[in-house]
Amino acid sequence: MATKCIIGALVGSLGIAYVCDTIVSDKKIFGGTVCKTATDKEWFQATDAKFQAWPRTAGPPVIMNPISRQNFIVKHP
Secondary structure (H helix, E strand, O other): OHHHHHHHHHHHHHHHHHHHHHHHHHHHOOOOOOHHHHHHHHHHHHHHHHHHOOOOOOOEEEEEEEEOOOOOOOOOO
16 A cells, blocks of 8 residues: 555656746746757857867877867878
């Protein structure tokens, strides 16, 4: 009996949290817009070019991608 109540309460609270998050962040009930840097492809390309030109002091050259948090070692510079 207690397990049903706990699972029901957990599912209910997750549902309420999801609905509140969707309303506040996606529907923007408090106003606001998505920042330009998150939607502008030109800004992303300029930032990516800066990261690729970043001087390294040690180790082999890598391609840095902070979005996916993966660094790939370049075999042929």
